[in-house]
Amino acid sequence: MTRADVGILHPGSMGARVAAQAVAAGARVRWLAQGRSAATRERAAALGLTPAASTAELTAECGVILSVCPPAAALDVARRIAATGFHGVYVDANAISPDHMEEIAQVMRGNGARVVDGGITGPPPREADTTRLYLSGDDTAVDTVRTLFAGTLLTPVVLAGPVGRASALKLAFAAYNKISYALAAEACALAAGHGVLDDLRDLAAHLLPGTPLAAPEQLASAGARAWRWEPEMREIADAWRDSGLPGTFADAAAHTFDRWRAHKDDRTVTSDRLIADLMPPQPDERR
Known part of the structure; x- marks a missing residue:
């Protein structure tokens, strides 16, 4: 046949x-x-x-x-x-x-x-x-x-x-592209904790337009995909270490994406919800 x-x-x-x-x-x-x-x-x-x-x-x-x-x-x-x-x-x-x-x-x-x-x-x-x-x-x-x-x-x-070249290119691109979402979310969480999140977004829209930091809807899109991105970050960390480079950036991004695992395939999750997931619980939430 x-x-x-x-x-x-x-x-x-x-x-x-x-x-x-x-x-x-x-x-x-x-x-x-x-x-x-x-x-x-x-x-x-x-x-x-x-x-x-x-x-x-x-x-x-x-x-x-x-x-x-x-x-x-x-x-x-x-x-x-x-x-x-x-x-x-x-x-x-x-x-x-x-x-x-x-x-x-x-x-x-x-x-x-x-x-x-x-x-x-x-x-x-x-x-x-x-x-x-x-x-x-x-x-x-x-x-x-x-x-x-x-x-x-x-x-x-x-x-x-040989095999390996396409994978290396894919992971190199994903490292920059997807870790930027984790970095934007962590930056927003810092700003939110000090009451300046709106000011950060305004500043980013002025100086960094088109980035997850400037566009809440763009950052929100990471929530539904984080369950897939977390293991990808582990692969990136392994690839960096195999090349003699530190994998700490990817390790940190994997931890961030793992915090959003509950939002798997949820297209309605907001950036504010994702940011809140990264912040420590408020005193009344610890009881």
């Missing part, structure tokens, strides 16, 4: 939109429905994804498998796919350190799979020129993935070199 389909693990908010671009390009995209929520099933159906009954069926039908999942699950996902004997093109597009990417590559190569390191930057692809998929690794496999997404809303960008 020719394995012409594409598999996606798993169609969450980012994975679903990545899969939708493959569908738009003419691929049949399969996903593993076992154990997934009703919301995920509805999302997959709406995007035209085809359910697979098992991991074995998924790997038997698909020549390319895309892993888009929380960083902490990336290695387990790779091991489950490798256990089926998959020997197609495996794309790990998760926010993991270069060392962790190499570990996954070793797992997948045991069956002869060709491995592509993928780094997604930007929001889930819904508009042109907003989201890129950086690719490095096996040249032939990289070209397969580049061709798959060419002309879609997910722009493939090839980085010459």
Whole structure:
């Protein structure tokens, strides 16, 4: 049987939109429905994804498998796919350190799979020129993935070199971009504690427009995503330390994002609520 389909693990908010671009390009995209929520099933159906009954069926039908999942699950996902004997093109597009990417590559190569390191930057692809998929690794496999997404809303960008390069670029960008949200929230918490939060926002709007510090609605958007950003910060900390750099910035940001875990996928949370979560309880709240 020719394995012409594409598999996606798993169609969450980012994975679903990545899969939708493959569908738009003419691929049949399969996903593993076992154990997934009703919301995920509805999302997959709406995007035209085809359910697979098992991991074995998924790997038997698909020549390319895309892993888009929380960083902490990336290695387990790779091991489950490798256990089926998959020997197609495996794309790990998760926010993991270069060392962790190499570990996954070793797992997948045991069956002869060709491995592509993928780094997604930007929001889930819904508009042109907003989201890129950086690719490095096996040249032939990289070209397969580049061709798959060419002309879609997910722009493939090839980085010459081995696995690890795309992951390094992804984490370097995420370090600056996402830690800025944690830093803005901590700065706002300091200002709020001294009654000058509005003044800080006015100052930031004057000198730092377009930043999370200046735009409460932009800072608020981090609340719903913090549960995913916290493990990403751990990966960034590991990557920095593996490179001989201190990982303390990322450690601190991970702690901040962990304070917002209760707001998972809550699009209504406000920046004031996030700031309050960082502040010590008031005397009457300690009773």
